[in-house]
Amino acid sequence: MTTTGNNGVAASKTNTQPLWLLAEVTYRCPLHCAFCYNPTDYDKHTQNELTTEQWIQALRDARKMGALQLGISGGEPLLRDDIEDIVREARQLGYYSNLITSGVGLTEKRIQEFKEGGLDHIQLSMHDITEEINNFITNTKTFELKKKVAAMIKGHGYPMVLNVVIHRYNIGHIKEILEMAEALGADYVELANTQYYGWSLINRSQLMPTKEQIDHAEMITNEFRQKVGNKMKIFFVVPDYFSDRPKKCMNGWGEVFMIVTANGDVLPCHSARVLPGMAFPNVREHGLEWAWKESPAFNKYRGDDWMKEPCRSCPEKEKDLGGCRCQAFLLSGDAESADPVCTLSPNHHLIEKAIEDAKNPQLQAQPIVFRNDKNSRRIAAGEAP
Numbered sequence: 192m193t194t195t196g197n198n199g200v201a202a203s204k205t206n207t208q209p210l211w212l213l214a215e216v217t218y219r220c221p222l223h224c225a226f227c228y229n230p231t232d233y234d235k236h237t238q239n240e241l242t243t244e245q246w247i248q249a250l251r252d253a254r255k256m257g258a259l260q261l262g263i264s265g266g267e268p269l270l271r272d273d274i275e276d277i278v279r280e281a282r283q284l285g286y287y288s289n290l291i292t293s294g295v296g297l298t299e300k301r302i303q304e305f306k307e308g309g310l311d312h313i314q315l316s317m318h319d320i321t322e323e324i325n326n327f328i329t330n331t332k333t334f335e336l337k338k339k340v341a342a343m344i345k346g347h348g349y350p351m352v353l354n355v356v357i358h359r360y361n362i363g364h365i366k367e368i369l370e371m372a373e374a375l376g377a378d379y380v381e382l383a384n385t386q387y388y389g390w391s392l393i394n395r396s397q398l399m400p401t402k403e404q405i406d407h408a409e410m411i412t413n414e415f416r417q418k419v420g421n422k423m424k425i426f427f428v429v430p431d432y433f434s435d436r437p438k439k440c441m442n443g444w445g446e447v448f449m450i451v452t453a454n455g456d457v458l459p460c461h462s463a464r465v466l467p468g469m470a471f472p473n474v475r476e477h478g479l480e481w482a483w484k485e486s487p488a489f490n491k492y493r494g495d496d497w498m499k500e501p502c503r504s505c506p507e508k509e510k511d512l513g514g515c516r517c518q519a520f521l522l523s524g525d526a527e528s529a530d531p532v533c534t535l536s537p538n539h540h541l542i543e544k545a546i547e548d549a550k551n552p553q554l555q556a557q558p559i560v561f562r563n564d565k566n567s568r569r570i571a572a573g574e575a576p
């Protein structure tokens with residue numbers, strides 16, 4: 192909740208603390224996934240990566256504020272050679288640390304150092320059971336490597352956590368994907384249906400499955416869950432577009448989640464930089480405490496003071512806080528409107544249209560825009576994707 196001080200600047204009344212710090216340490220990535228949620232104009236933010244010392248300071252500051260969970264992600268974090276230093280510092284500070292990786296760049300030497308340094312958890316992305324789809328959707332040749340990395344993670348005694356983004360190209364392989372995960376000895380599998388932000392929003396009509404495909408995939412997942420029991424925990428993340436109500440995005444804006452990006456911007460959610468008229472704090476100029484408690488950006492959508500109808504008088508507003516501000520803006524052009532996912536939103540027809548568009552063979556056949564530096568440079572320069 193915020194009030195406006197007599198200088199017109201939002202003053203914080205928050206009692207919240209960041210429990211999660213996500214360090215997006217680089218936007219560089221050897222993969223070019225069509226569904227990547229990174230900003231499409233990431234090229235703007237690649238010149239100025241934080242140094243090791245600046246990351247360590249950010250970790251210390253967030254820990255002082257109460258952060259307990261540290262995610263190290265990107266891009267591909269392993270493209271930096273200081274992840275070992277960051278991991279060691281995280282352990283000393285008492286974080287539970289999680290490396291989120293494509294596996295490219297994970298070697299025996301590095302995983303050994305991570306183990307000794309106290310890394311708690313590694314989450315590996317997998318894409319399909321077929322080499323063809325894996326290589327197509329990532330625009331790389333990484334199929335064999337991923338299986339080797341999965342074995343390496345297991346071999347070093349880590350719980351194996353696989354994250355599989357689900358889209359039209361692999362949704363027909365859910366059973367085989369789960370069988371592969373079981374054969375690899377996975378402890379947790381997250382079947383993350385594509386959400387439409389960043390690159391996946393550009394490629395939405397090419398990636399979106401039908402409601403029938405999603406329902407079928409969920410049924411197969413439930414059957415598999417019964418078969419394996421507790422041996423392998425399976426999460427099936429239902430996509431927003433096929434829900435009636437929106438999610439409480441990031442568990443609420445500025446409630447528990449803080450992201451520091453490769454160039455030091457401090458964000459309440461992955462996509463916040465798409466929102467117009469927002470100035471996000473940067474760790475080079477402000478401490479994390481100021482960013483969290485005092486910055487106008489973190490206070491802007493905290494609580495519910497900002498809400499318009501129909502959210503303002505909705506009996507469910509505490510539950511979903513009006514949904515996702517970025518999705519509201521990306522689809523309707525109004526960041527303060529209800530998330531169009533909600534069937535009570537006056538913009539819900541935009542979701543219905545997107546679902547219909549994804550059934551149109553002409554739109555399905557449009558070439559995919561892969562995440563890469565050249566495409567990002569073009570988008571950053573204002574060219575159409």
Ligand code: FES
Nearest residue numbers: 440460515516517
């Ligand atoms: Fe920004 Fe949901 S991703 S509020």
